[in-house]
Amino acid sequence: MTIRIKNISFSYPDGSRALHNLSLTIETGECVAITGHNGSGKTTLVKHLNGLLKPDNGDVLVNDSNTKACKTGQLARQVALLFQNPDDQICKQTVRDEIAFGPKNLGFEKDKINLLVEVSLALFDLVQYKNHNPHDLGYSERKRTAMASIVAMDSPVLIFDEPTAGLDHLEIELLLKVFEKLQRENKTIIVISHDVDFIAENMDRTITLANGEKIFDGPVRNLFQDDSLLARCGLLAPQMVQLSKSCKLPSAALSPQEFISLVQD
Amino acid sequence: MSFSQRLKEDFTTTTIVLIAIAIVINMTVGQVVSMLKLPIFLDSIGTVLVGLLAGPIAGGLTGLLTNLIWGMITSPVAAAFSPVALAIGVAAGLCARYGLFKTWWLAIIAGVIITFFNAVVAVPIRLYMFGGITGSGADFMTSYMLALGKDLFGSVVVTVFTSNLIDKVATALIAWAIVKALPERTTDRMPQAKYVVSAA
Amino acid sequence: MLFIDRPGWLHKLHPFTKLVLLLLSAALAYLTGLSIGSLSLLLAACLLLIISGGIFSVSAKMVIRIFLPLILFMVPIHGLLNPANTTEIFSFHGIVFYREGLFFALKTLMQLGVVISASLAFVFTTHPADLITAVSHASGSISIGYLLGFPLLLLESMRERVVTIQNAQRARGLEIDGNIFRRFTSLGPLLFPLLIGSIVGIEQRSIALEVRGFKIHGPKTSLRLVPDSLLQKLSRRLMLTLAVILPMLHFFR
Structure with a gap:
């Protein structure tokens, strides 16, 4: 692809x-x-x-x-594309149905849809919310629901x-x-x-x-x-790069781990 | 409680913001409908929603203001029909108060009742102000009825009723579904939503 | 927005003065049983108003847009099919036009012409913000100003949101074309995020308003001044009285 x-x-x-x-x-x-x-x-x-x-x-x-x-x-x-604001896409009354929306539109078989939805629910730690109304949940859960709905489409x-x-x-x-x-x-x-x-x-x-x-x-x-x-x-x-520069390290660190190993060297 | 006191009670800040939002909803759903090329308007969905959530007075006010603002920013003809929009909001609020939005099939009946209220106000305006003709596709219906030998009043009644029936029933159904889908923390703050959601 | 920023004498009038003028011309056109002759005089007066107000070209465009379809339907439908039709005027390939229907169409069009040109004299020369200020000032309530003004402010961002929602759902495989049944089923995914999202957001907005003192009673200051004058106040009274008395004289004569 x-x-x-x-x-x-x-x-x-x-x-x-x-x-x-x-x-x-x-x-x-x-x-x-x-x-x-x-x-x-x-x-x-x-x-x-x-x-x-x-x-x-x-x-x-x-x-x-x-x-x-x-x-x-x-x-x-x-190509599956997730937009910034989850509230621009949530249109179903349960988290589960919301995640199934994309796969259903793509015309997958029922068993495949169920499997994809279950996997996505688990991936985004949403299993306990699957029968909740997304609008009853907080922003983070709604955002994760939106992300799960994109992952469930199984696009490459x-x-x-x-x-x-x-x-x-x-x-x-x-x-x-x-x-x-x-x-x-x-x-x-x-x-x-x-x-x-x-x-x-x-x-x-x-x-x-x-x-x-x-x-x-x-x-x-x-x-x-x-x-x-x-x-x-x-x-x-990034902060680590700025920090490496102010510490006059030989090269810029991109992550805290890298920064620590550079300092130890 | 006097009428003006009731008004103040009913019109919390939440209701006022709801009405303002519903006016914008009325003005933007047309965009969705034309995107999908559907033969309906849905331009009173916000009005009906306010009727369900905040009662007949708030609903009527939403309709009235929507058409007055339309009149200011697009064409004055919209303002001439503002009493019709007011009637739709009042009708929706009354239907909700008498339990006609508790189930989807009751909502269909409510849609028919709203169509009736709509016609009661729209027919005189169309007839006496516009001579029965508004320069839209619905006029074909009027001319067909006239050609069948009906009088002008009867033709306009039939035209107004048929050209609005599907639209108002669809509007009522969608409004019902929306209120059902709203989270509890939102419906709790709406003064009249209990008449709709309590059956659930 | 229809307002044209091109200062003329109509622009300087208080919004209410223009609204009362609109009311008076509507009452005259519809409720005083004017003949075609008197209606043409009234129409000429409206035309004069529009020309002297410096809004002739925009008004002409708008009048054509509104009246072209009206004339196209009105003249043939009433000319051919009005139930009162009895006197033939002319026939064209077996299609007969009647005097009564054409007369009715002409009268209705003239009445509409009066009301619509008076409305245009109002909307083209009145900035919505001035109207909102005047209404808030007169009613002593900030809520009504909010109800008129907020939708105008929000309209553009809501229109953009409609497009974003459409994009988000199409990206999840939603078809927006196809047969009519399919298009009807696509309505939910496009409308629900828009409607539910805006209604859920109301709580936040109302809190934001309340913490800024929205519900406090008492006089509010406004940045905008809408000038009024004694002459205008008096002429509004006069026009209102005429708008009530003239129809009554007609009905009880």
């Missing part, structure tokens, strides 16, 4: 330019972060991957088929828009465990995030956008060590 984006440009109907001559390739099983300042085009970019938006110029190829020829309903089998590519927003560290650890499991299943994970600490610690490759253009694509470390690049993206270096 390779995603190829070839020289796409996109402007909104009001004329504002959102993406400009952007190209990239994401291979099967990669774990990629997309970052950039507010309004840099991150969400616009991922909306192209499942056909919610079609480029004005250029092509988006998902598994060698052009999104211009596909409906979002069909592309959802290949999963995109999460700001998954860590509003979650505490235990819930973020839960999310990371889910990512690990998805990676073992060779699924592609794309995460849009402002959370530089989260990216530094957990992602391999990062794509950085500024004003609708790709200005960086490579290992996370290269981005966070380059101050001028960070300034151009409007990003702040």
